[in-house]
Amino acid sequence: MISDKIGIQLHDKATKSEPLTDKEKVQLEAWYAQQDSTESYPAKTADNAAVALRLQIESALSQLMKITQRIQQVAAENEAIRLENQSIKLQLAKSLGRQTA
Numbered sequence: 001m002i003s004d005k006i007g008i009q010l011h012d013k014a015t016k017s018e019p020l021t022d023k024e025k026v027q028l029e030a031w032y033a034q035q036d037s038t039e040s041y042p043a044k045t046a047d048n049a050a051v052a053l054r055l056q057i058e059s060a061l062s063q064l065m066k067i068t069q070r071i072q073q074v075a076a077e078n079e080a081i082r083l084e085n086q087s088i089k090l091q092l093a094k095s096l097g098r099q100t101a
Helices: 004-015 022-100
Strands: none
Touching (some): 004 022
8 A cells, every 4th residue: 555645746756757667656556546446435335325225215115106005995995885885874764764654
């Protein structure tokens, strides 16, 4: 691992077109690789977090869809029971009306 101090010195030397030894070139390339790795790590972490959030959102939406379908099913069943109760009340009222007549 190349220290930032050495890396910066080598970088300055290279950008000023000063000659670098073979060892310095290797060190500079290693330092550049370290910098790239360090700089890309937060982006990868952010990408991973975004993917995890997307998966959580998709899961939540799927659950909401299932719950919504179940609510619609229960509402339809309740409506059918309400209509059946209304029909039974009418039949009962007719039956009681015949018995009193």
